[in-house]
Amino acid sequence: MKKYDVTALGELLIDFTENGTSGQGNPLFEANPGGAPCNVLAMLGRLGRRTAFIGKVGKDFFGTQLKEAIEEVGIDASCLYMDEKVHTTLALVHTFPDGDRDFSFYREPGADMMLTEDEVPEELIRDSRIFHFGTLSMTHEGVRSATKKALRIAKEAGDVISFDPNLRPPLWKSLDDAKEQVMYGLQYCDVLKISDNEIQWLTGEEDFTDGVKWIRGRFPQIRLILVSMGRDGSRAYYGDIMEEVPAKLNPNTIETTGAGDTFCGCVLNYVCEHGLEDLTSENLREMLAFANAAASVITTRKGALRVMPTPEEVLQTLG
Numbered sequence: 316m317k318k319y320d321v322t323a324l325g326e327l328l329i330d331f332t333e334n335g336t337s338g339q340g341n342p343l344f345e346a347n348p349g350g351a352p353c354n355v356l357a358m359l360g361r362l363g364r365r366t367a368f369i370g371k372v373g374k375d376f377f378g379t380q381l382k383e384a385i386e387e388v389g390i391d392a393s394c395l396y397m398d399e400k401v402h403t404t405l406a407l408v409h410t411f412p413d414g415d416r417d418f419s420f421y422r423e424p425g426a427d428m429m430l431t432e433d434e435v436p437e438e439l440i441r442d443s444r445i446f447h448f449g450t451l452s453m454t455h456e457g458v459r460s461a462t463k464k465a466l467r468i469a470k471e472a473g474d475v476i477s478f479d480p481n482l483r484p485p486l487w488k489s490l491d492d493a494k495e496q497v498m499y500g501l502q503y504c505d506v507l508k509i510s511d512n513e514i515q516w517l518t519g520e521e522d523f524t525d526g527v528k529w530i531r532g533r534f535p536q537i538r539l540i541l542v543s544m545g546r547d548g549s550r551a552y553y554g555d556i557m558e559e560v561p562a563k564l565n566p567n568t569i570e571t572t573g574a575g576d577t578f579c580g581c582v583l584n585y586v587c588e589h590g591l592e593d594l595t596s597e598n599l600r601e602m603l604a605f606a607n608a609a610a611s612v613i614t615t616r617k618g619a620l621r622v623m624p625t626p627e628e629v630l631q632t633l634g
Contacts (some may be wrong), residue, residue: 323352347618358580478504572618581606
């Protein structure tokens with residue numbers, strides 16, 4: 316029995332999300348704790364899973380806020396390092412009327428980029444059932460090396476490896492560099508969660524099923540591929556099975572920050588419960604329906620990490 320269900324490595328940052336205007340007509344921003352890996356862990360924590368995080372923040376006001384936030388939601392923060400010289404990474408999130416977002420990052424450098432190979436905790440990774448990562452920890456050489464070391468350890472330990480590319484083009488020197496690192500991550504993963512626009516960008520295929528075939532042709536070890544399609548719902552590809560479940564559209568949606576991470580957390584919870592052997596169409600539909608419903612709930616809230624839905628809220632949304 317391993318100590319942790321899921322350990323994630325990557326960015327932990329402040330999402331400044333718009334929250335009205337001042338009396339002078341200036342936009343007001345709320346400092347929400349964020350970063351995709353910890354959002355995923357926060358959802359898993361809501362579902363009763365034991366989680367841990369590996370990353371770095373600045374030894375500053377925001378870094379302290381983030382450490383307290385992840386501990387508050389039950390994430391083991393023993394491998395969250397605090398950088399003495401580099402400030403916590405910040406992201407300003409502009410929300411469009413339809414709930415979609417645009418990001419501006421303050422990260423040249425940001426503390427999340429400062430994680431080193433020496434700081435990667437081998438025993439913690441070996442003591443985890445699932446290791447989860449994205450590509451924001453692969454944009455720059457130092458943290459890229461740390462991520463690759465963690466992947467090697469996870470593979471040797473027999474962890475299930477989960478990958479969400481979570482492409483943020485402004486953070487890359489070039490999209491060719493981004494593609495190279497996504498391809499590197501794909502060779503390690505067992506579970507892939509990828510968005511509709513990401514799979515089209517990566518594979519050059521407009522049709523998602525053709526895109527999945529492109530990925531499988533190069534990385535046949537990937538057991539489960541999830542394609543998140545926003546308002547159009549989600550798909551799961553497993554062996555010869557493809558299942559699609561429509562989104563639970565919510566009239567109270569205010570922003571989509573964290574929806575994909577919430578979805579991903581629910582999928583990994585299902586993997587914790589059922590494993591990756593002999594999944595059926597019914598399993599996949601059940602998994603997608605619950606994950607879509609949870610994502611729907613989070614779109615009605617500002618931020619994500621601190622306000623993940625409870626199982627009861629998800630089941631109520633499912634009807």
